[in-house]
Amino acid sequence: MRRSLLSTLILCGVFAGPLASAADQAVQLTHVAGPFAADPASLDKYETPDWFRDAKFGIWSHWGPQAVPRAGDWYARNMYIYGTPQYEHHLKHYGHPSKSGYKDIIPLWKAEKFDPDALMALYAKAGAKYFVSMGVHHDNFDLWDSKYHRWNAVKMGPHRDIVGAWQKAAVKAGLHFGVSEHLGASYGWFGTSHGHDEVFPQLGVPYDGADPQYADLYHPKHDELFGGGHKWYTKDAAYHQEWFNRITDLVTHYKPDLLYTDGGIPFGDTGRTLVANFYNENIKTHGKLEAVYNHKDIGSGEFLRKAGVQDVERGVMNGIQPLPWQTDTSMGDWFYSEGYKYKTTRDVVTMLADIVSKNGNLLLNVVQYPDGSLPPESRKFLDEMAAWIQVNGEAIYGTRPWKTFGEGPTKTEGGAFKENADYTAADIRFTTKGGSVYAITLGEPKGQVRIASLGTKAGLEKRPVKSVSLVGATAPLRWKQQDDALVIDVPASLPTTTASSFKIGF
Incomplete structure (x- = not known):
């Protein structure tokens, strides 16, 4: 209406x-x-x-x-x-x-x-x-x-x-x-x-x-x-x-x-x-x-x-x-x-x-x-x-929701006429397809991306992380799965600046 x-x-x-x-x-x-x-x-x-x-x-x-x-x-x-x-x-x-x-x-x-x-x-x-x-x-x-x-x-x-x-x-x-x-x-x-x-x-x-x-x-x-x-x-x-x-x-x-x-x-x-x-x-x-x-x-x-x-x-x-x-x-x-x-x-x-x-x-x-x-x-x-x-x-295409929709500091309210949200790169949304999980940052990441939902002890996924790549990039990433988070070193150059997608395999 x-x-x-x-x-x-x-x-x-x-x-x-x-x-x-x-x-x-x-x-x-x-x-x-x-x-x-x-x-x-x-x-x-x-x-x-x-x-x-x-x-x-x-x-x-x-x-x-x-x-x-x-x-x-x-x-x-x-x-x-x-x-x-x-x-x-x-x-x-x-x-x-x-x-x-x-x-x-x-x-x-x-x-x-x-x-x-x-x-x-x-x-x-x-x-x-x-x-x-x-x-x-x-x-x-x-x-x-x-x-x-x-x-x-x-x-x-x-x-x-x-x-x-x-x-x-x-x-x-x-x-x-x-x-x-x-x-x-x-x-x-x-x-x-x-x-x-x-x-x-x-x-x-x-x-x-x-x-x-x-x-x-x-x-x-x-x-x-x-x-x-x-x-x-x-x-x-x-x-x-x-x-x-x-x-x-x-x-x-x-x-x-x-x-x-x-x-x-x-x-x-x-x-x-x-x-x-x-x-x-x-x-x-x-x-x-x-x-x-x-x-x-x-x-x-x-x-x-x-x-x-x-x-x-x-x-x-x-x-x-x-x-x-x-x-x-x-x-x-x-x-x-x-x-x-x-x-x-x-x-x-x-x-x-x-x-x-x-x-x-x-x-x-x-x-x-x-x-x-x-x-x-x-x-x-x-x-x-x-x-x-x-x-x-x-x-995005052909994906389905993962175990949680996302994580991050920005809190939003559901319902009609409530669409404004000032997201940051620390706000992450998840999708899944073909056994992989995609983590999309709702902002331009710099330095490191920390994904608490994929920590070895505090996270939601029981399988250990096997691979992490930046969608649209060919160079390998440096990353480490810690007890409290999956930590990814962000490269100096990103394929897109609006938001970045990380593909995670297990």
Whole structure:
């Protein structure tokens, strides 16, 4: 869910628990035959496919018309809230939202420099093994040739099938392809468009969301508005039907390997039916289950931990998790924002190592300009990440957690929206593959690296260390396994400076 910390706290306190199943009774659902049914017990039989567990790193294009104003995330909602920075921005650059609203932003999104093949080549070189396209955000604008919705990227804006273009590029580059849907929360989220200013000179003049001719974009006015004690997901069965139809159209048309929902499984049996259908169709396509469904243990809707892969927004988990999971985060703001502080490559690398050591994956939004090209911060990151992963990829891809995720002085807190950590070279994360253990320093090591978890008496490994090498280097290392630690002399020159990976054999 794309939001400020304040609104996140509101969500956590207010939007809890699954929706009543009675809301689903009027929804007409189609069921795809296969081993999965729409009940929790059936979905709990899901097992995460190996491709996802091996991939570790994906890139997301969280991009659409809301990038046009260059004023950040949740623009389509916040531009209708009097006094917010995005309201003031819209008033200054586009006019009052009673006359010039979000509907007038959409035609300005031309995506004229969007080159998915060139971008995908950069993403693959930077180490991404899967790619996720935005399907539809809370702004209710579909980025594909939508069968059920006229507000889509083929009929308006860029007049281009954005999802389809991304899919072709991902397949060409050999990446697994996914889509994200944020539609479930749109019905209340967009309620601000039906409001009005509370002060003169436009006191009481309705915003353009109140105009019936645009009701299919802004949704008809109803009493389930986001905030003020109302739920993230609506209880209105008509909206459940629309959600089911449009997201079914999305996954049926593009057959993604991954589907991301921005919240819990929406709308009770309606959402569970869609997930079961997604899995059953995927089995028909591949001969076995290769699909991943991401949903969150935050907000309303159902969270069924075994039914898919848990997603943690802008945060990590505490310790090694028994089931695979995923962090989703962004290089900068979720949509392009002038002056926003971007993550450094070191931020991303250390986050990736920490997540992988705990049985997780990292899905990273690489910010794009409205025209589809990359800001210099995004391009610099991709180049630097490519250099790091080319050397250290063997310590990441195809690995599994070791006996402990890591050691070091820096303490972190698990959970959503808790991603900032000032790691040092003394903070170490472990992965294992092929009988070897990889120790990744979350900083540039100098002098000596001491690994307490591999001491002969105080450590966790009963087998004596037989070999130690620096991934990416050919020169032998000097090392000694002492009672309290494995001590490695760090060479003067390192293959990578952001973080280093030591391969340890027994």
